[in-house]
Amino acid sequence: MLRLDGLVKTYPTGDKALKSVTLEVPRGQVIGLIGPSGAGKSTLIRCINRLIEPSSGSVTLEGVELTTLRPRALRAQRRRMGMIFQEYALVERLSVMENVLSGQLGYVGFWRSYFRKFPQAAIDEAFRLLDRVGLVDMVDKRADELSGGQRQRVGIARALIQNPAILLVDEPTASLDPKTSRQIMRLICELCEERGLAAIINIHDVALAQIFVRRIVGLRAGEIVFDGLPNSMTAATLTEIYGEEDWSATIREADGDDDTDIDDAPRRAAGAAPQHIPEIDRDRLAGLT
Amino acid sequence: MPVSSVGEIQVWHRRARGKQLAIWFGWLCGVALFMFCWNIISEKTTWFFVFDAPRIVGDISSRMFPPRWSYAEKLWLPIWDTMNIATLGTIFSIVMAVPVAFLAARNTTPSAKFVRPVALLIIVSSRSINSLIWALLLVSIVGPGLFAGVIAISLRSIGFVAKLLYEAIEEIDQNQVEAIEATGASRIQVIAFGIVPQIMPAFAGITVFRWDINIRESTVLGLVGAGGIGLQLQASLNVLAWPQVTLILMAILCFVLASELVSARVRKAII
Amino acid sequence: MPAAADAELIPLPRRWKRPPLIKSARLRWSLGICAALYLAAAFGTIEVNWLRVWAGLDRGWAFVLGFMNPDFVSHWADIKEGILESLVMTVTSTAIGILISVPIGLGAARNIAPLPVYLFCRGIIALSRSFQEVIIAILFVAIFGFGPFAGVATLSFATIGFLAKLLAEDIEDSRADQLEAIRATGSSWPQLMNYAVQPQVMPRLIGLSMYRLDINFRESAVVGLVGAGGIGATLNTSFDRYEFGTTAAILITIIVIVILAEYASGMIRARLQ
Incomplete structure (x- = not known):
């Protein structure tokens, strides 16, 4: 349903974020995209809905070539791709x-x-x-x-x-605590199942990915180095993706954990100061009288 | 190295030698420039008048007090006018400054090569020219009165509001904008949903702040005939009615302090 | 999920309206009506004599033409002298202003000054900030006579209100523990200033001084309107004679100098940080 073919992204600085990525996502399949920081996971996801313009290669969604679309048609196609963000x-x-x-x-x-x-x-x-x-x-x-x-x-x-027909999910759990992370991952995967959605989920946490997804793609330095079932991952594949490390504690069979979906309490009280107020800089105001 | 050794003793200096010399040289240039400028001023000054100043101050203050309280009733209307000039001027300036700000901000401008420089030129021109000069110009074009004052204030404020606003636009959280773009929203929808909510507090703060400044500025517009309490000041100065001048100055002081209080309250309420 | 069963019973709401900014409807409406009434009254005070405006449009157009074709030549000597005088006044007044602002700023910071000093310094600041430069200039011209001295005095006084206030606020915002640590060493008051306060506020003070230099230059153009020296007098004359080409030339010069100054101060501030 979604097909990436020879997708390349080179930034103006010369960094090669993606080196010819080819990937096929069938209808209703949830893919976990793992890889170290800077491997190009975020770039890959953003090249699909062209928040970042790919340098070359093609992206086809349900037979529509996305990379050559004019802005209006691109916006119409973006509706078919829901995006979930890290922050x-x-x-x-x-x-x-x-x-x-x-x-x-x-x-x-x-x-x-x-x-x-x-x-x-x-x-x-x-x-x-x-x-x-x-x-x-x-x-x-x-x-x-x-x-x-x-x-x-x-x-x-x-x-x-x-x-949407597909969800593009960028590190959905990176800013969350372990328990909430599981709840969110479960929710995303359940919803995909209910609605027959495909999804590409960027995720840092290998163990979490193994629990919830049916297919894992490993990205290193802009190239796909692993593509297979979660339980076919071995210490060798992880070394291939991330580099040398003792992986014995990371790899495990997907265990059925059963913590119930309890709403996590708001971390801040409603009346507390909201975190991000664009404050008016006194300096600048003062300088302009 | 700030540490050098003299014989066997390690000596610590605050700065390396070259840097210290450069700093001294900088100070020397600064002082020389100041002395040079001061010299020019001094040549153009009739020092007799300056040395005579204490006597004049005594003379003027003896004429200034007591203030002529009965004149107060004639000041209510000019103060009301002054407030209107400031408020309406601020409103008009906002109407004009918002589009300019969006054209000037790097992340919203339609063209960084052509449109942005024009917007920046509008901003700097408006900021460089004092509202009193705008008022002089407008009085000669549209004639004396409040109308010239309102336009002068709004022309001067465009640059201020637009500059602060475009800086606020450039500092927004780009993630939120990206999220709206990813839904397939059109350009204008991205602005309305992704950008506008983020700059609202800054916008409100800037508006109130400029209103406060405009109150102060509009107290003098009358000196060139553009309405407000400055007219009374000019008239009183012309006939050397010092007791009236005192009262007017006191009125301005109270008025400006009150407006400052109001704007501080409002700003606190917003943030 | 047990909650899901309950949710089946209670139908989901179907109506949604954006919540208003001000919750209480009564307050919302009364504020709106007050604002509308005020605006109507304010607009009522503006009388526009459209005939006069129409007649003045010629002059406006002449001014636009003047901008298209500025006349630097015919009064070049006056323009040059005026601009130089403005620049000289700017430098002098900013330097004097800074020298006076620093002690007043220290005195106006509540965390290092005793109450009487604090009130006195705050009083000076409030006085300086409340009056527009031109009003001060009128008084100083009356006191010191015509000429740039009155202008320098005016701009210095205005600088105090600006710099001392921001400096004082900056000191009040500075870290109390650093002050405490230096005090704990048994330092004297000047040592405290030098070691605890100065390092914290110095970069900003320099930045603000640069800003003020810029502001003083712009203001020096208006104090001349009332006889306090600088380019303002030349500007006023050109207005009186309807020599819009010269007016435009002066304004363009001011704008160019402001752009240059802004660029330079931006670079200096960037190096400081």
């Missing part, structure tokens, strides 16, 4: 509902979106999704009042309301 990338000063509905932006015109007049079907779907990820009571909270796990759930709902 959640919610618009922090918008409410939960607005963040979820922003996944619909590719479907509605500017003025409708500006006045927040989304189609009723989208609003129904948003409520269903928020209910599914367990946040239906938080609809009117501002995104920066949520905890990390809650934010990532909103991010997931935002990606799903696009009605």
Whole structure:
């Protein structure tokens, strides 16, 4: 369904982030993309929906070649690819509902979106999704009042309301604690199964990847060096991907852990100061009188 | 090395020798420049008048006090006018500055080669020319009155607001913008959902701050005929009515301090 | 999940409206109405004499033409002298302003100054900040006579309000533990300033001084309007004679100098950090 063919990305600085990557993702398959920092995992994912322009090679989604699309057609195709981010990338000063509905932006015109007049079907779907990820009571909270796990759930709902064919997931758990990480990974994989979605999940945590995904692709220095089942990974393959290290503690059979999905409490109280206020620099204000 | 050895003793210096010499040389140049400039000023100054200043100050202050309190009732309307000049001027300037800021910010400008330099030129021109000079110009074009004052204030403020705003736009969190782009949103939707919410607090702060400055600036526009309390000041100075001047200055002081209080409150409420 | 069973019973909401910025509807409406009333009243005070504006458009156009075709030549001697005088005033007043601002700034920082000193210094700052430069210039011209001396005095005084205030705030924001550590060594007050305060505030003080140099140059153009020296007098004359070519030439010169100064101070500040 998604096919990458000889995908190359060379940055203007001369760094070769991707050296001819070829990958086929069938419908409904969840792939874990592992590899050391700087291997090109993020670049690969962003080259698919062209947040980063690939230098050469082709990307086809359901038969449509993406790399040559004009901006308007590209936007239409981006709707088919939901993206989930490492730092959640919610618009922090918008409410939960607005963040979820922003996944619909590719479907509605500017003025409708500006006045927040989304189609009723989208609003129904948003409520269903928020209910599914367990946040239906938080609809009117501002995104920066949520905890990390809650934010990532909103991010997931935002990606799903696009009605995508594939999810591009960039380090969904890197900013989360181990327990929340598992809950989020489980949620993503369950949702993919429910909806028959394919997904490419960048993930640092090899053990976590082994638990949840059915196929693992290992990337090193812009090249695919492993592609296979999670339990076919050995110490040798990990050395191939990451380099020499004692891997005995990392590799294990996927165990069925059963911690229940309890909502993690908000880390900050609602009234506490939101973390990221673009402060007005006194220096600059002062200098301009 | 700041440590050198003299014989067997290790001597510690704060800076290496060359650097220390360079610093001394820098100071020397600075002092020489200052002396040179001061010399020019001094040549153009009639020192007799300056040495006579204490007597003049005594003379003027004896005329200034007591203030002519009865004049106060004539000041309410000019103060109201001054406030309106500042407020309306700020509003107009925002209307004009917001598009300029988006054209000037590196991450939103349609063309970094052609549009951005023009926007930056608008900003620097507006900032370089004092509102009083704008007012002089506008009085000769549209005639004396509040209208000239409002436009002068707004022309001067465009540069200030646009500059701070475009810097705020350039400092936003790019992740959030990327996330909106990934949904397939159009360019204008990306601005409305990804950028605008992020710059709102900065925008509100800048607006209030500029309003506060504009209050101060609009107190003098009347000196060139552009309305506000400056008109009264000019009229009183022309007839050397010092007791009235005192009262006007006191009124301006109270007015400006009050506006500063208001803007500090509002800014605190926003942040 | 047990919660899922309950959720089946309670139907999901179907309506969603963006939550308003101000929660209380009453407050929201009354604020809105007040703002609308004020704006209506404010607009009411502006009388535009459209006939006069129409007549003035010729002059506006002449000014635009002047900008297209600035006349540097016919009054070049005046322009040159005025700009040089402005620059000289800028340098002098900034230097004097800094020299006076530092002690006042120290005095206006609550964490190192005793209360009476603090109040006195804050009073000076408030006075300096409240009056626009031109008002101060008028008074100083009355006191010192016409000429650049009054202008230098004005700009120095204005510099105090700006620099001393920011310096004081900076000192108040500086790290208390560093002050404490130096105090604990048994240092005297000047030593405390030199070792604990100066290193913390120096880079910013230099940066602010550069900014102020820039501001003083721009302001030096207006104090001349009331006879306090600088390019303002030449500018005023050109306005009075409707010599818009010369006006444009002066304004362009000012803009170019401001751009250059901004570029230079940007480089210096970048090197300091």
